[in-house]
Amino acid sequence: MAEMTYLQAISDGLRVEMRRDKRVFVIGEDVGVYGGAFKVTLGFQEEFGPWRVIDSPLSETAIVGGCTGAAIMGMRPVAEMQFADFISCAWDQLVTVAAKQRYRAGTPVPIVVRLPSGGGFSGGPFHSQNPESSFAHIAGLKVVCPATPEDAKGLLISAIEDPNPVLYFEHKHLYRRLKADVPEERYTVPFGKARVHREGDDVTVVTWGAMVHTAGDAAKELEADGVSVEILDLRTLIPWDKKAVLESAEKTSKVLVLHEDTRTGGFGGEIASTIAEEAFEHLDAPIVRIAAADSPVPFSPPLEKAFIPQVDDVVKGLKELAAY
């Protein structure tokens, strides 16, 4: 074990795979000499050389399309979007080409796109988004949202190993705030297996990414009221661990779904409707959804605070559910 930040754990996972597998390479804007906007690939170019740590032009379409071609030729590309928001420029390559190639043409596209995402630091409308739900809707893409350093490393290695296009949403707010023990050796964290972040009996929170920690803080506050909160960290949205969610819903009979992506059309709706379809008779209260407002991510701190679900919002939702 070694103590690592969430960011160091991502770097470590990537380095481990690049050392182990010559097919793995990194491409993105400023990933080489500069080490990436957030320094995830700091020192990589010295170790792996300029043709495995490739500084690309400002060209998201060429980055993702290029990764797709290279993957079909047998490489294991890892693309970095400077910010998750810029993935919109490569939508077509992901959704039109990469996601559908296996189904149509039988050719797998094993690429990973790393997406520094999330708000909380006045990044404004174009440097703060959590667009995971948009991609969860596209057949053929996998969606990964690690919440802890250990998962950040293990899920990244799984993503590189996976024979499909994988969107790896790394939350910027967690980069340097989270620190924990991470195994030094290579390991994988399987997709589609939720992690019980906290065990409880009275209410279940289903969430992922940075909101796992918001939920954790809220759960602590509810301890004083004698309410025991279970927190399920989904880890991956595609595939998602339906079984774990339904089991927890059956156990506590009360569910709160929480995400930092916006509310309408968000993945929380999918979870809530699945619970309603398959565990209705176990519920003692309507499912509560807490998500970001249906607006662009605002810049000014009080606005952004109102946009992103806060601990207080979750506390309020949990109390209402507990009292129902």
Place this chain on the structure above:
Amino acid sequence: MAIAREAEPVSSLHEIREAGLDREDLLGMYRTMLITRGIEERGHILYKQGKIPGSFYTGRGNEASSVGVATAMGGDDVGTPLHRDMGVHVTRGVEPWRIFAQYMGRADGPTRGRDGNVHMADSKLGLLAMVSHLPAMLPVAVGCALAFRIREERRVSVGWFGEGASARGDCHEAMNLAGVRRLPIVFICDNNQWAYSTPTHLEYACETLADRAQAYGFEGVVVDGTDVLAVYREAKRAIEKAREGGGPTMIESLTLRMEGHAVHDDAFYVPKEMFEEWAKRDPIERFRSWLRENAALTDDEEDEVAASVKKLLADAINRAEESPLPDPSSLTEGVFATPEDLDTPHHK
């Protein structure tokens, strides 16, 4: 004044020998062009008979261009041919019956009924299946070249695009990255002068599209796309240059789309004189005359080729019609790849 170089025609058997083809190769190309046109003519009939669902596209007029380029590719080279490039599939060895099965949405088509018309490719033959969105395959073709460059393999990628699709940003991003990194790729522009109903002057304002190559730091060439040997020679030069580390080339191959955009389109917007003028430069007829003049193609040889192609296509249609329709219960199979899918030569 155009910046791009204009390719010369090939004027003798000796010249084409120097470019790497002997008489037998030439007869093979002639046969491939006949098969290419034959597949599309018969496809058109099947369509009218109601045997092909959806829409139907042909590349009539582009046979020389597609066959010329594909003939210049090496066995380990790869490419992303488009909807006018049937000749590439045929040259690389796709069996015609599988193409008819694809047209008819059968289980034995290369996409097993998951996609239609020319949206197909056999990856074992080094081809990547096109998507509708144009020219979204150009960045992908660049990615293939990037893989070759990273691994220092002497392989080349070929990316096709239409003159209409040259207007989209994918084209720019692909060419810019290829230029910056001097990747082993050849860009082929099928300039058939129409993008659906849109003429060239509403798609681009430069004199030739090949002129743009200079802006990306590589060479541009304009070639008569009805002249299979000229296309072949330019493609061969460009591919070998890329293989030797000389970076990308853009070849603009000029033709006319000899039919509507697809079967539903009667091309009323194309001036009649334009069709008449280009009909005189029919690529197959041109090559046939060239072979008679320069390579002593005989009547017997012509008859033999025509008969064998006819039989091949008739058998192919029969075999395709025997292929079953896909089973609806397989609907969601293959949305995601499994680790076993990576067990291909590319992924070793």
